[in-house]
Amino acid sequence: MLRSLDFTDANGSYRFRLPRGQFDVDAALDVVRPIVADVAHRGEVAIKEYSERFDGVIPEAVRVPATELKKAADELAPELAEAFAESIRRRREVATELEVDTNPAPALLADGARVGLRNVPVARVGLYVPGGLAPLASSVIMNVVPAQVAGVPSIAIASPPQREFGGLPHPSILALCHLLGVDEVYAVGGAQAIAMFAYGVEGLCETVSLITGPGNIYVVAAKRLVRGVVGIDSEAGPTEIAIVADDTANPAFVAADLISQAEHDPMAASVLITASSALADAVRAELERQVADAPHAERIRTALGGEQSAVVLVRDLDQAIDVADAYAAEHLEIQTADAEQVAARIRNAGAIFVGAYSPVSLGDYSAGSTHVLPTAGAGAHSSGLTVRSFVRTVHVINYDEAALMQIADGVERFALAEDLPGHAAAVTVRRRS
The missing domain is CATH 3.40.50.1980 (Nitrogenase molybdenum iron protein domain)
Incomplete structure (x- = not known):
């Protein structure tokens, strides 16, 4: 075998x-490019058409009502609910204890010369949860928990509508969204879900800053296509x-x-x-x-x-x-x-x-641990999805006048060596006459 x-x-x-x-993502780009452009242009109408074409069902509501999320959670078998809760607890504990970036004290480079570092969570993320051969409900936990621990204030989830569940995503996915306190859930799959997150759909879904989560080759191709419009975690x-x-x-x-x-x-x-x-x-x-x-x-x-x-x-x-x-x-x-x-x-x-x-x-x-991990040899240079994936690092530079003057000559020489006299002048103008 x-x-x-x-x-x-x-x-x-x-x-x-x-x-x-x-895994030829470039070939898949030719398939998803018109889908992404169509969703960006026609919004919810296009999403419903692609849902019918690819998923065989048109959701009654593209955004899943909160009542359906609660219903799915209430109908979980007790043993499964217990397994979900324990998985959430362990993922949250590892994320909190091992993955949280702290904000260290600023580095004091000289008297009055400080450079600090702030870790700021992205403002809004779109999390994709596959629903093909295996509806990966566990991916809800793996995406949502680190985003929550990072402090992301706005979280949206998309997962394909399923014919056998009346156009809703798989009940386990809905139940976990409810258990985790995520009520913005969309019955949208494939490239159209990635386009919805990247460009937004008026009256339905606001654009996000970052898209994470695994998917098939068309999801990966769509993520490549919108990278730069929004951030992505990886091309898994x-x-x-x-x-x-x-x-x-x-x-x-x-x-x-x-x-x-x-x-x-x-x-x-x-x-x-x-x-x-x-x-x-x-x-x-x-x-x-x-x-x-x-x-x-x-x-x-x-x-x-x-x-x-x-x-x-x-x-x-x-x-x-x-x-x-x-x-x-x-x-x-x-x-x-x-x-x-x-x-x-x-x-x-x-x-x-x-x-x-x-x-x-x-x-x-x-x-x-996380199960959203780099594939195809990317483990040599990339990491799995953790709290750090949802955090941006921002340097904060705070020099007083004396600290700037101490290094002014060097900055001016460096700028002139690069033929950027305006850069030098921005320091020179601050010298006392």
């Missing part, structure tokens, strides 16, 4: 030899997992975790990196056994058999770490002896799951 890539004789240059799915591609494992790993655990990501999407990537051919064989046997009974077996087999998934055979643990860093997985599991020490050597990943009892599924829901 999983193809093999033999890296045992390779040295470096792993990045472009590792399995990757094809299909989900992916890499597992660094040795012969101490439990093959059933490894197989189950590879399947858990393959279940998301036929384009999802599942990669096992190991120096143990015996483990690789045992994992393949477990995959066959477990996939046979899986409800989404066809989707899983497509993902595991795709070019984006593989067993990567390496010489030893040192090479496994190098390969994992080159891959920079969205989710990286370490299932080895001394897993904590191995994890400490990893530089590139969206999130690292340490040991046999820290599966990615835990992070998807209730670990307290």
